[in-house]
Amino acid sequence: MRETDRSGRPGLARPRPQRGTPPAGVPVPRPRRALHPGAWWLWALALGTAATRTTNPLLLALLITVSGYVVAVRRPHTPWARSYGAFVKLAAAVLVLRLAFAIVLGSPIPGTHILFTLPEVPLPDWAQGIRLGGRVTAEGLAFALYDALRLAALLICVGAANALASPSRLLKSLPGALYELGVAVVVALTFAPHLIADVRRLRAARRLRGRPDKGVRGLVQVGLPVLEGALERSVSLAAAMDARGYGRTAEVPTAVRRTTAALTLGGLLGVCAGTYGLLTAAGGSYGLPVLLAGLASALAGLRLGGRRSVRTRYRPDPWDARAWLVSASGAAVAALLILAGSLDPGSLDPGVVPLEPPTLPLWPAAAVLLGLLPAFVTPAPEAARDPRKEPTT
Numbered sequence: 272m273r274e275t276d277r278s279g280r281p282g283l284a285r286p287r288p289q290r291g292t293p294p295a296g297v298p299v300p301r302p303r304r305a306l307h308p309g310a311w312w313l314w315a316l317a318l319g320t321a322a323t324r325t326t327n328p329l330l331l332a333l334l335i336t337v338s339g340y341v342v343a344v345r346r347p348h349t350p351w352a353r354s355y356g357a358f359v360k361l362a363a364a365v366l367v368l369r370l371a372f373a374i375v376l377g378s379p380i381p382g383t384h385i386l387f388t389l390p391e392v393p394l395p396d397w398a399q400g401i402r403l404g405g406r407v408t409a410e411g412l413a414f415a416l417y418d419a420l421r422l423a424a425l426l427i428c429v430g431a432a433n434a435l436a437s438p439s440r441l442l443k444s445l446p447g448a449l450y451e452l453g454v455a456v457v458v459a460l461t462f463a464p465h466l467i468a469d470v471r472r473l474r475a476a477r478r479l480r481g482r483p484d485k486g487v488r489g490l491v492q493v494g495l496p497v498l499e500g501a502l503e504r505s506v507s508l509a510a511a512m513d514a515r516g517y518g519r520t521a522e523v524p525t526a527v528r529r530t531t532a533a534l535t536l537g538g539l540l541g542v543c544a545g546t547y548g549l550l551t552a553a554g555g556s557y558g559l560p561v562l563l564a565g566l567a568s569a570l571a572g573l574r575l576g577g578r579r580s581v582r583t584r585y586r587p588d589p590w591d592a593r594a595w596l597v598s599a600s601g602a603a604v605a606a607l608l609i610l611a612g613s614l615d616p617g618s619l620d621p622g623v624v625p626l627e628p629p630t631l632p633l634w635p636a637a638a639v640l641l642g643l644l645p646a647f648v649t650p651a652p653e654a655a656r657d658p659r660k661e662p663t664t
Contacts (some may be wrong), residue, residue: 306593307588308444308588309444310594310595311435311597318601323421325612327417330639335427342434346435346652352434358429362427362430365426366420369422370412376403378411378412380408384408390404409626535568538569541562541568544562545557545564549562559609596644600641604639607634618632
């Protein structure tokens, strides 16, 4: 292509800078790497552990607020990050159902403040201990509200982890011993959305052709192509995974395999026993040491089991200082609430008989506020790009 210069003489066309690219000589800023997804999960699970240690509605509301604020300011603009709203709706449904059960089935908590009385349905002798209807007391509703709010806070903390941590990057960061299991879970979770998309596409195509898409006939004529497409997709996925070396393992000595199995199994048993001890009042003394020992054993087993994996990682996510700070903030919240429960259990578990308004303990509330640290030490998510607008130079 030739064009004329200012003097009118023909000459070569000058290269024009593309839109969105900085001028020559201007340094391009490197984008900040996102936080390691494992740090988000450790932070969220630590907040969930803290939620299981208290029934104080003020502390639980503060935990929900802390996790919600971090999600609001650090959630990326991606489709999978919208799952937080679904977890909030699930937590609200759990709260409503728990209160409905307390109203209809009654509560084991005795109370003197009767709010209203429902017609009671007589039950046979074999259903002793269960009643339908009867008196509804303020003490029973308060107990049900505190218990349901704890479960709701735990669900919202898990939802925060799902909204902040990328599933694909989390799969890439899994240990080598869990890679096959992680791939199987991701494939299983993505099967249902593809199936629903195929059903919608085929029904829309049948409607455009004037053919029925409802009823038994429409179901049969839509179901067979959907199953055929699912089978073809499965075969293609299996061929692609086999071509990329999926499932191939390296040879390791027999002693290493047995040691790996023993460490992993013992670690999982220790984690279960330690978690049970932390969730019960009687196991507060041995729960944390057993849990830590189980985690150390399980991690050692996964480390040894990773020797069988022959895969490599492309640009692995680094575990930097920010990941340590985020994980430590969640662990500090859980540890301080566990300590507060052993020192002053009345402030974390307010009683309902007699019925008294809950109070906000100061230093446990300050400990919960440590969970806000990720909102200040992690990079802000990239702004969503509008495809209708072209970038300018």
